[in-house]
Amino acid sequence: MGSFTQIEFVQAQSASSEKVSADYTNPLILQRADPWVYKHTDGYYYFTASVPEFDRLEIRRSKTIEGLKSAEPKVIWRKHDEGIMGAHIWAPELHYVNGNWYMYFAAGSTEDIWAIRMYVIENDAANPVEGEWIEKGETKTKWDTFSLDATTFQHQGTRYMVWAQHPPDFDGNTALYIAEMDTPWSIKQPQVELTRPEYDWEKQLFKVNEGAAVIKRNGKIFMTYSASGTDHNYKIGLLTADEDADLLDPDAWKKSKEPVFSSSEENGIYGPGHNSFTTTPDGSTDLMIYHARSYKEIEGDPLNDPNRHTRVQVINWKEDGTPEFGIPLPDNAPTDPSER
Template structure:
């Protein structure tokens, strides 16, 4: 008998930018930014709720110096052509904060059936059209093509990051055109910083939905949505339409601030689940990026009558 699954938030404390992937082995694989920004962890469980207590395994640690030595951000784990990949962003150690936004994107590969075992091999930097600030890569497959979506600073465009899409040659190499499909333009996308980042893809009902995060990482952080028809050319910017309002944002009433950087998964019954991070307080001392209390959260993703996703509002802590 199918029953509705319940979650009590926060699901995993002090894990930002959460990524949950349900594999064909029925396990949920979880990775996220750790507060120290110094390593990449992976854990797994047979239920989403089980991720709370699952033991993490360190897949990779940062270097002491060089381009992979600081601010290891937003890892995602994917399974492509029989191999596991982790995409992440890393910067180089500097003595000033000016190096904070010096990130580039990298890939790790693991050929083991269980990615908590075996060796993660560095495949190097995922090269794009520019050598500039780049992060938050995700990937999805559509009609036999693997697509890579990421956030990057175009030196010719004012702002911090735009969203780009490209086809992939293999798990760590892009090919063909690289198209900008979203740039911060609405007031809710430009608070503090002009940011589009943290894309995640969901396919349903003949459409491809792409969520993304916008604005600074404090209480202004929120989720936006792009939509494309499944028959359209996904490498054509004109195929993507941005919803003019944010889809998911701070709920003062529920004590949830800055919800964002989400992923999508399904529960044990195949129902869609939204995974995201948020804080349970508004006022932050210092740089929000160094506040460790962006906790991983989960809640049911519902659907509107017109076939678009209904993100709802972030659920209050401690409520099933």
């Protein structure tokens, strides 16, 4: 593993304008994959992600995005010594639902590390780095198969969960599913398949659709997801639905035929994916938080390579109301286009 220089993060704010400049330098946080940033009403950003050891859940918080770099991680939960939730602690997400905090994550067992299922823990403290986290158990789905990457969002009074799961009839890895939630830790049937790998760019190394994230803008619901193996082939696709559509109708979702965000040979950034969305403190600029590596060649299993770093990308919006993700910026380049 190479050495890294100290990265300085600057967020410029003009005295003559209330708009906050989206100026960050990547990478934001080293060795944190599947990054999730939640901007809460208390004025703090909360960050969690997969750690290289795949053995614990942690949270850090800051009043600014760039402050997350130096914020002290608080370990809130560790894997079990035996049985379920004993291995492969992956892709945590922190959500505030009905006055409580919930952490959604995936885990294997000590007997079978690949028996990955989805689990939830709960905390009723005002600050999720304080208080007590209680295990709520597994989120059960239609099948007892490999499942992970749960995310949740509310729309028009209904809370939904979206996750990746291996369907028994699929000669591949995972498809994306959506269902209504009846509690913050459980779903009700039916669960509906939204997408499975069908294009070549979704089937490199592995046939994977996973890591969904939702952003609502301009009368539309945009759902990003990640596809292919976790090396340089990893990339982001997009599903789109009208805000008044039946979100449990697969036909309501339009799938992009091409990836919307992928590796940049020119900028030396590889395998971007598994993103979340947030905004600048004033809400004026949308940000995508994602992970990627700074090199292409990997020795051995990509999952054992720890250098998927958390990065920030400004999202611009086209005249037709759809997002423009651009390309991954090189290391140490400001994300604000006016500063490049």
